[in-house]
Amino acid sequence: MQIFIFSKKNLFFSFFIICIISIILFSSLSFAANFYNTNISPSNFTEDISNITKQKEKIAYLTFDDGPSLVTPKILDILGNENVKASFFVIGKYVEAHPEIVKRAYEEGHYIANHTYSHNNSILYKSSESFVNEVKRTDLLIGEAIGVEGYCSLIFRFPNGFMSPKYKRQKKEAVNLLSQMNYAYIDWNCLNNDSVKKYSPSQLLDNLKQSSKNKDTLVILMHDTKDVSNSSLALEDSIEYLKSQGYSFRNFYSLVDDLK
Ligand SMILES: [Zn+2]
Numbered sequence: 001m002q003i004f005i006f007s008k009k010n011l012f013f014s015f016f017i018i019c020i021i022s023i024i025l026f027s028s029l030s031f032a033a034n035f036y037n038t039n040i041s042p043s044n045f046t047e048d049i050s051n052i053t054k055q056k057e058k059i060a061y062l063t064f065d066d067g068p069s070l071v072t073p074k075i076l077d078i079l080g081n082e083n084v085k086a087s088f089f090v091i092g093k094y095v096e097a098h099p100e101i102v103k104r105a106y107e108e109g110h111y112i113a114n115h116t117y118s119h120n121n122s123i124l125y126k127s128s129e130s131f132v133n134e135v136k137r138t139d140l141l142i143g144e145a146i147g148v149e150g151y152c153s154l155i156f157r158f159p160n161g162f163m164s165p166k167y168k169r170q171k172k173e174a175v176n177l178l179s180q181m182n183y184a185y186i187d188w189n190c191l192n193n194d195s196v197k198k199y200s201p202s203q204l205l206d207n208l209k210q211s212s213k214n215k216d217t218l219v220i221l222m223h224d225t226k227d228v229s230n231s232s233l234a235l236e237d238s239i240e241y242l243k244s245q246g247y248s249f250r251n252f253y254s255l256v257d258d259l260k
Helices: 008-034 043-051 072-084 092-097 101-109 126-147 168-180 201-212 230-244 253-258
Strands: 061-064 085-091 111-114 218-223
Touching: 008 043, 043 253, 061 201, 061 230, 072 101, 072 230, 085 101, 092 101, 092 126, 101 111, 101 126, 111 126, 126 201, 201 218, 201 230, 218 230
Parallel strands: 061 085, 061 218, 085 111
Antiparallel strands: none
């Protein structure tokens, strides 16, 4: 059995094989470690995101749009007290204004997702370049705020939502651009209508009760902006209500973590 004889030649060959295996292992480990700061996202992720509300489990994904603002820290305090992790769809120009708030949200375990740089549809849909720039610039600013170079948020939400009839044709084109950049987009299936800006905290809670009725997995739209700050006043009661209805809370890390 010549093969088991440790000649110099065999030793060199074994060393060579070990080196190759180490290089392969090391590369795959660094791929995993760098997942958040690359543009790589396995294709089933987009599918998981679009099917999220079809799950039959009682899970609530709280999402806050249009921040960060001075209301965001109040929301973070409540989420912390309630031990709930949420997802924030941030606007790039406000990330620029309040990077420390985004950093705090990220460090407290909340998911930071992309909601364009300007939230201005006429700039966003001016051209393909403009759309791509709005997305990438926002992730760049998030990365700078949280100290993660090359941060890729992977999840995008259209201003006014994909489902709204505004800019329908442009949004369909934008979906292709998002998929080329390996982003998934998501709307919501439950809301308290805080953006209408006329409801008291107790009315917001009633709206949420109505909107969540007979639904299993909820993706809930709220806003963490100054002019819609009543959502922060209704938040504690809203979380307590959802808990009493048997919902557990998750953020989008639960989907991203499945990929690792
Ligand atoms: Zn928005």
